[in-house]
Amino acid sequence: GFDTAEDAVLMMEVEEEATYIPQHKIRLAFFFSAMRHFAGDLKDRGYTVYYVKLDDPNHRGSFEAEITRWAHKTRPQRLICVRPGDFRVLESVQAAVKSLNCELVVKTDRHFMSTVADFEAFAENRKSLLLETFYRKMRRDHDILMKGTDPEGGKWNFDKDNRGGFGKKGPPKIKPPRSFQPDRTTRDVIKLIKREFPDSPGRLDDFDYPATHEQALEALRDFVKYRLAHFGTYQDAMAADHPYLYHSRLSCVLNLHLLDPRKVIDKTVQAYRNKNAPLNSVEGFVRQVLGWREFVRGVYWARMPEYAEMNALQADLPMPSFMWTAETPMNCIQICIRQLIDHAYAHHIQRLMVMGLFALILGVRPYDVHRWHLSMYVDAVDWVSLPNVLGMSQYGDGGIIGTKPYCATGSYVNRMSDYCADCSYNPKESIGENACPFTTLYWDFLARNHNRLKKNPRMGLQFRNLDRKSDTDRNKIRRKADRLKSDFTRKTYL
Ligand code: FAD
Numbered sequence: 001g002f003d004t005a006e007d008a009v010l011m012m013e014v015e016e017e018a019t020y021i022p023q024h025k026i027r028l029a030f031f032f033s034a035m036r037h038f039a040g041d042l043k044d045r046g047y048t049v050y051y052v053k054l055d056d057p058n059h060r061g062s063f064e065a066e067i068t069r070w071a072h073k074t075r076p077q078r079l080i081c082v083r084p085g086d087f088r089v090l091e092s093v094q095a096a097v098k099s100l101n102c103e104l105v106v107k108t109d110r111h112f113m114s115t116v117a118d119f120e121a122f123a124e125n126r127k128s129l130l131l132e133t134f135y136r137k138m139r140r141d142h143d144i145l146m147k148g149t150d151p152e153g154g155k156w157n158f159d160k161d162n163r164g165g166f167g168k169k170g171p172p173k174i175k176p177p178r179s180f181q182p183d184r185t186t187r188d189v190i191k192l193i194k195r196e197f198p199d200s201p202g203r204l205d206d207f208d209y210p211a212t213h214e215q216a217l218e219a220l221r222d223f224v225k226y227r228l229a230h231f232g233t234y235q236d237a238m239a240a241d242h243p244y245l246y247h248s249r250l251s252c253v254l255n256l257h258l259l260d261p262r263k264v265i266d267k268t269v270q271a272y273r274n275k276n277a278p279l280n281s282v283e284g285f286v287r288q289v290l291g292w293r294e295f296v297r298g299v300y301w302a303r304m305p306e307y308a309e310m311n312a313l314q315a316d317l318p319m320p321s322f323m324w325t326a327e328t329p330m331n332c333i334q335i336c337i338r339q340l341i342d343h344a345y346a347h348h349i350q351r352l353m354v355m356g357l358f359a360l361i362l363g364v365r366p367y368d369v370h371r372w373h374l375s376m377y378v379d380a381v382d383w384v385s386l387p388n389v390l391g392m393s394q395y396g397d398g399g400i401i402g403t404k405p406y407c408a409t410g411s412y413v414n415r416m417s418d419y420c421a422d423c424s425y426n427p428k429e430s431i432g433e434n435a436c437p438f439t440t441l442y443w444d445f446l447a448r449n450h451n452r453l454k455k456n457p458r459m460g461l462q463f464r465n466l467d468r469k470s471d472t473d474r475n476k477i478r479r480k481a482d483r484l485k486s487d488f489t490r491k492t493y494l
């Protein structure tokens with residue numbers, strides 16, 4: 001409905017958004033570069049664009065103040081925005097407009113395949129919200145990977161085929177995601193970020209993310225051609241020096257609306273139809289984009305703002321400072337955090353079963369883990385980070401997103417990666433000098449949450465194994481875990 005003769009677009013690089021939590025330099029550069037490219041594109045297409053750069057001397061520094069300034073200047077009849085990705089931002093836009101004499105229209109975000117109202121209808125009168133039920137409904141509603149009313153291949157889920165590891169030999173040569181050298185616009189942004197946010201986390205030297213729709217399309221084509229076929233089989237594997245393996249690195253362009261999820265799904269399903277990728281990979285990928293991505297967004301808008309306060313396990317420690325710096329002898333954490341510092345990226349299992357697992361069993365406040373996540377990842381936005389971090393990985397929501405806490409010993413990390421081979425700790429040991437902190441903290445986590453979790457039917461085996469431990473061992477574990485907790489949280493960054 002945009003009328004180029006009458007309407008204008010307002011875009012701003014807001015300091016408050018860049019500093020309310022210290023943010024990775026790559027994340028800031030990615031957002032501002034994509035915004036500047038998009039504004040240029042709109043101008044070329046004849047739109048009037050008011051674009052406020054971060055260092056504009058007239059900039060008032062927040063959404064609220066800038067919207068007010070521009071409203072006084074341009075006297076609009078209506079302000080129209082797409083539903084933001086953050087409850088806080090929606091509130092601040094609403095607050096700004098309240099004091100102005102004009103109407104606010106919040107449009108549906110068409111970069112999702114379900115709407116907030118669709119999800120509310122799905123959630124209504126359901127005791128629990130299961131991804132699987134929602135995912136099957138989305139497959140049917142959008143006719144994706146269906147054969148009439150049945151799922152393609154006769155099964156909804158090929159997870160059993162998707163647990164491959166690389167063994168002793170490690171991964172083969174895998175083509176990394178397509179790299180995009182910064183153009184002049186991106187280089188200007190990089191200079192700005194280095195100047196204005198020297199103390200923000202992360203490095204900017206190897207910035208190579210796509211910053212336009214065309215580049216995002218190229219990144220998608222590259223994934224479908226070179227990595228999709230093995231995505232499914234190795235989606236849970238981890239390997240040192242291989243940050244991306246067969247993953248797509250498309251979350252950031254999807255979340256910033258440089259790429260439409262329908263396009264991403266079409267291209268991957270087409271690869272299956274053309275026999276260029278097997279069903280376990282394509283279904284596994286579709287499940288992430290059509291299932292999980294839409295599901296967590298639905299939960300976010302259905303449960304905010306109370307969701308952010310949830311802390312079912314009453315975890316209350318701060319996030320250790322080495323989660324920003326990688327200064328720890330735990331090899332798995334060191335590798336993942338170094339990767340974050342360099343690329344602002346980690347794949348799903350590194351997030352869930354290394355860094356998230358560590359914070360969970362240590363007992364970090366779930367909202368603090370989310371704040372750390374927002375500060376370190378290129379793809380983190382409140383709607384997606386909060387349910388994944390506070391819900392899925394920290395079990396802060398008490399089981400809305402996942403049915404049990406994702407807790408495990410160092411042996412899981414050992415099975416799914418090559419990290420433990422070069423570590424000074426032993427993943428099998430929970431007490432003694434070489435005990436792996438993950439293994440000690442795992443048993444301590446079970447013991448201290450016994451009353452809260454004992455009724456969860458999916459935790460039975462884990463508690464039976466805990467019961468087999470002698471009182472002496474349990475005491476030693478508790479004392480060692482207490483020491484680790486106090487050593488690890490002595491220094492924090494946020
Ligand atoms: P791939 O492995 O190639 O997966 C394909 C796509 O599926 C992703 O690009 C993403 O768009 C989507 N996807 C997969 N899983 C999820 C999920 N659980 N929720 C939403 N989308 C999903 N994803 C984010 O986009 N932003 C976040 O802030 C974020 N935080 C997370 C925090 C934790 C603790 C965990 C366990 C997961 C989080 N995820 C988040 C989901 C997932 O880990 C990332 O989307 C994925 O690792 C991004 O890399 P990729 O593009 O290479 O993904």
Ligand code: SF4
Pocket residue numbers: 330331332333409410411413414419420421423424425426427436437438439
């Ligand atoms: Fe991580 Fe423990 Fe393995 Fe070391 S031994 S890499 S700390 S899981």
